[in-house]
Amino acid sequence: NAGVMQNPRHLVRRRGQEARLRCSPMKGHSHVYWYRQLPEEGLKFMVYLQKENIIDESGMPKERFSAEFPKEGPSILRIQQVVRGDSAAYFCASSPGHDAEAFFGQGTRLTVV
Amino acid sequence: DQQVKQNSPSLSVQEGRISILNCDYTNSMFDYFLWYKKYPAEGPTFLISISSIKDKNEDGRFTVFLNKSAKHLSLHIVPSQPGDSAVYFCAAGGQSWLSFGAGTTVTVRA
Numbered sequence: 001n002a003g004v005m006q007n008p009r010h011l012v013r014r015r016g017q018e019a020r021l022r023c024s025p026m027k028g029h030s031h032v033y034w035y036r037q038l039p040e041e042g043l044k045f046m047v048y049l050q051k052e053n054i055i056d057e058s059g060m061p062k063e064r065f066s067a068e069f070p071k072e073g074p075s076i077l078r079i080q081q082v083v084r085g086d087s088a089a090y091f092c093a094s095s096p097g098h099d100a101e102a103f104f105g106q107g108t109r110l111t112v113v
Numbered sequence: 114d115q116q117v118k119q120n121s122p123s124l125s126v127q128e129g130r131i132s133i134l135n136c137d138y139t140n141s142m143f144d145y146f147l148w149y150k151k152y153p154a155e156g157p158t159f160l161i162s163i164s165s166i167k168d169k170n171e172d173g174r175f176t177v178f179l180n181k182s183a184k185h186l187s188l189h190i191v192p193s194q195p196g197d198s199a200v201y202f203c204a205a206g207g208q209s210w211l212s213f214g215a216g217t218t219v220t221v222r223a
Contacts (some may be wrong), residue, residue, distance in 0.1 A: 004156070018165055033210055040121075042215035043157070043202060055208055093211075101147065102211055104156035 025094030
């Protein structure tokens with residue numbers, strides 16, 4: 001019974017490149033959330049998705065960031081033309097529904113050089 | 114706009130004593146509250162939760178108290194153990210996703 005799987009665990013990108021972060025939710029979970037943790041800060045909500053639908057993306061920057069959760073396969077958080085300020089830990093969580101415990105993956109630590 | 118606040122960034126407690134972590138929220142629409150624990154370089158792990166219809170929930174050494182009128186919740190850990198040293202996040206739900214506080218770093222001294 002695998003938990004939430006995120007890959008890669010560590011990702012290094014040069015400024016201007018694209019970063020793709022993957023998240024496979026727990027079995028039976030159809031709700032996926034992405035959070036970002038900047039150094040010395042808490043977890044900031046980015047986007048909430050259900051299969052094939054973006055439910056709430058109010059926490060995600062309007063430019064360069066996008067997310068998807070296709071019918072088949074993992075959820076993807078995509079950051080285009082990365083900048084140094086994108087360096088952070090990105091956590092994915094899944095739940096069987098909202099107002100239920102969300103279970104987190106180990107995170108992807110993105111470093112932009 | 115920080116809807117969930119943890120005003121104490123750190124807490125140091127002696128092993129065997131009680132750790133009390135506090136959390137305040139501003140959104141009266143929140144109806145579900147959770148505490149997560151996080152070790153460095155790992156994802157947060159769920160600890161305990163409470164719904165707004167209750168004022169207390171207990172699970173082993175962990176007890177969460179909710180005061181709806183004050184929009185305040187707290188987590189009690191007793192007795193504190195060295196393995197409890199971690200960052201603790203308070204979270205609130207009710208608007209489809211969880212809002213998190215900034216975290217409190219707990220250090221348990223031997």
